[in-house]
Amino acid sequence: MKIKILLALIFVNLMHAQKFYFPKTAVTDSAVLEKQMPLLASKLINQPSLLKLKKINRTVFTDNLYRLQIVAGDYKKSISTLADHRKAFADHNMAGNKLIVHEFYSLARLNEQKDKTSFHDALEKAFNKKYGSLSDKLTTKVGIGVDGDVRDSKRILTEALSKQKDKDSIDYPSALALCKSYLNYKTYSSLKPQIMELIAAKDQEKFIIETKDLKTKAGNTLTITIVRKKENTSPLPVILTNNIYAGAFDPFFGKRAAVYNYVGAVVNTRGKRNSNDDNDPFEHESQDIYEVIDWVSKQPWCDGKVGMIGGSYLGFSQWAAVKKLHPALKTIVPQVAVGIGIDYPAQNNIFMSYMLQWIQYVTNNKLTDEADFNNFTKWESVFSEWYKSGKSFRALDTISGKPSKIFQRWLDHPAYDDYWHKMIPYKEDFANINIPILTTTGYYDDDQIGALSYFKAHHQYNKNANHYLVIGPYNHGGAQSYGFTSVNGTTIDPVARISIDDLAFSWFDYILKNGKKPAILKDRINFQVMSTNTWKHAPTLEKMHTSTINFYLQDHKNTTSVFKQPAGKSFTTQIVDFKKRDEKETYHKVSKTDSLKITNSVYFESEVLDKDMIISGNPGGFFNVSINKKDFDTDMSLYQILPDGKAFLLSNHMVRASYAKNNEVRQLLTPGKTEQIPIINSIFMSKKIVKGSKLVLLVGVNKNPNWQINYGSGKDVSDETIKDSGEPLEIKWYNDSYVEIPIYQE
Structure with missing residues (x-):
């Protein structure tokens, strides 16, 4: 690694030594900018620095190359490079779903050139063709792929341009960053409004989507989104997700359940969307979800059976839900579940700086503050300033410029005490959880400790626990979505590249529709042995080894x-x-x-x-x-x-x-x-x-x-x-x- 670091330093120095003409007027004149960006991208494509990167990290190379090709106007090549890029880390073209916005852009530009038509019409044609080539399961992810933050992408572009003020040249790293930020703003600003309208039209053809506000007995407001396939006219089991990340994921989670022939219901936590209640993450889920399930189970489109699914916070929510188990809740599928008080916001009783970044992400507004959360430069600076200052950890929120009562309240509980216990099942509570459960996590999952803490406690306190585990070479995202071909730079065995969505809904079919048990579940513990291309199965975690x-x-x-x-x-x-x-x-x-x-x-x-x-x-x-x-x-x-x-x-x-x-x-x-x-x-x-x-x-x-x-x-x-x-x-x-x-x- 040291040699790699030295080579990387030499590589970085060489990149910084390279200079390219970029007139200072491009910073203030949009017409000059539009003319200069393709020229700059074309120069970068032919630089030895980019070709050297191909040997160091091919995935990063193809990611940079296809973006430069789009900016340079070589749309045909960009589509080919993007296809190669996806193969390097994903098994299908929606695993990297955020990249589809760039594909739409290139396809639209090609149509525009070929058909001599307006960009608006060219984009609609490109969208319809691409959308039509995707399976129903993949079309549900398209909306997430194009839901970029236009204002934030403009901010990043403005910052990149401001660094070039009064300069007539630009170094390689700055030029590459500028091309990337230019592309993101260009694509999101020109595509997002129209594609969101096109997606809404497609959804209207397939689904009945309703959004309602529910009032709890305590007077709190919760916003719920219900999604049903139009062709499914009889009552069905409902797959419920409790979502603090209000926004684009609400319709996605609902549509995902609907395309598997369930009713999808997504409820937002207090303080989100139309709720004016205090947003206190984790604290009210157990109480609120019970009332949501009660309401859902009595609706005419529900057959009386409810299942739950979701990852991370959404995984935690399911454990909160079973602290007081509603009779209609028949199964849960917690994925990479946060172990509140166990692995987050403190891991083994050590609080993490990230907790403050996350708190602001979910509490700054009624949806999520993507711009602030993804401002990594800001947060690295905040954490570094705190570290160098020698101030107490309690000062971190003040250093960030936004004091947080939630942050301070969490710090008041360094032990795994009653404050955390009341949010999820604790000790003997697990003895009363007698519904079947499927847990998924990964060897690279940030919440593996939390996910397994529930699994271990359930089996410890309930000797008849009907609880299965699937664990493999997945990170926090991979263990709640679809199969990647690599993780953390390591190629995953082909047998491990499973669709977590297919697994979850096969489980729902098994439990809620008397279907077949998923084939992978040969025992309580189902684990993939890396570098052997095999799955193994064991009755307990302890039996994973001999x-x-x-x-x-x-x-x-x-x-x-x-x-x-x-x-x-x-x-x-x-x-x-x-x-x-x-x-x-x-x-x-x-x-x-x-x-x-x-x-x-x-x-x-x-x-x-x-x-x-x-x-x-x-x-x-x-x-x-x-x-x-x-x-x-x-x-x-x-x-x-x-x-x-x-x-x-x-x-x-x-x-x-x-x-x-x-x-x-x-x-x-x-x-x-x-x-x-x-x-x-x-x-x-x-x-x-x-x-x-x-x-x-x-x-x-x-x-x-x-x-x-x-x-x-x-x-x-x-x-x-x-x-x-x-x-x-x-x-x-x-x-x-x-x-x-x-x-x-x-």
Whole structure:
């Protein structure tokens, strides 16, 4: 990785060295801009910098190329390149549905040239042809693809142009960014209004779409959208989604259910759309959804049966719904479900900076604030400013310029306490959940810990739980939608490229329409073993593996094997100075071609493996440590170093040491005393580790702008400042500590 970084730096420097003519009048004169942009894009296409990128990352190369081709006016080639680009990461042309807006634009321009017609008519022709080529299931996604924020795209373009004020030249990275922002504004502003009208016309032909306001017993207002296929005149089961992300996804979720021959119902949370109630995310779902289900189940288009589906917050909502189970709710399909208080807004009791960005995203207006949420430059700056300031984590919302009562309220509950318990089933509540459930998550899912926490609790407290799990090489989006061909730069085995939508609605057919059980559900746990192109099945999470090996905190250079218990006791000392805010990243070279970042970490490497093995499950074990403070946040990562030298992240784990034994009660450490920190709630993975690989273990301290900083004073971490840091943290990592690695053997 270090060599790659050096090459990338050289590459970046070369790009910055390249200059292209771009008159300063283009910044203020739109006519000049329209003339200059195709010329600039044409120059970029032929630059060695772009061709070099093809070798470094083909997916990024094709993404850049097709955009430049459109700006340059080479619409025919752009369509071909876009098709190649989609193949690089998706199994069908709507997996990257946001790209369809660019395809519509190119097709319309070609029609305009060929037919000598207006752009309006050319676009309608292009839309009708493309729309007609898609299956009903894919047409539901078209609206999301063209629903870009025109104002935000204009803002980004304006910012890119402003950097060129009083300049007559532009460097390669700036030129590329300008072309991209120009294309987005050009396409969204010229296409969105007309295509949304065309989609509405198509929808009117197929569906009956109604939007109503429901009044709860407490007097709150909830907006609900109901979608039915016109051809389905008899009552049907209803698939309900509870959606805080009000906007384009409301009709999408409804239409998605309708095309699978259900009634789709999408209710927005309090404070959204027509609701003037306070928007307090997570707090009222259990109460409100019960009343929504009661109303839905009594409507003439409902046959009395209701199922629920949705991912992330929408997955959490389903668990909120079953805290008080309505008789009409027959099944839920929670996907990548947020484990409120468990993995969000704090993961293993460590609050994340992202929580503030998300709060503003869903509370700034009655829909969602896409412009603010996607302003990554702003949020990186906010998090960096907080980190460098040394102020308390509570100051983060003030630094952002918008104090938040919700943010402060969440910080008041660092333990998994009653505030979080009341939102979802807790302990014995799970014993009363006797409906069938299908959970989906992924090895790369940001909410894997949350999704599995519900699964584990349901089986722990209900011995007859009818609850299935499908888990594979999916990220947060992939485990709630459609099959991608790669994730995090890794190619996915073909057998893993399943449609999560098809799986979910096959499940609904099975439960609500007496259909066949989905073939993939051969046991309670259904997991894809990466690098084997196979699915495996087990009755419990523990049965995902058949044995374990322990990776002790020692390096193979000092022992015959890191997997053997050390003969004598020793420790590795680590020093972390929390006062330092400008330290440079450090790396450890793992091969001739790759390095791992080890900033604030200690590196341990195994011997070369002499046979294949399958790691399947999540690491356990414990750390024996002694520190000179009352608390710290551990950070562990397990890597495979492949025979070709590339590093592959297998699992990671973060936890606040004082909550490691019990996430509900804080137990401070005694300075100077050896303490045991269990590894619980680490990330699940199933992958074949080929002979000739090595395993690398990084253990260390969480210290970066994306998370709270635990200074170890023993005070509420949210209130600590850099003044509480005192002397540098000194950790003794004892060599009898180990990470327990789960191994699967047939």
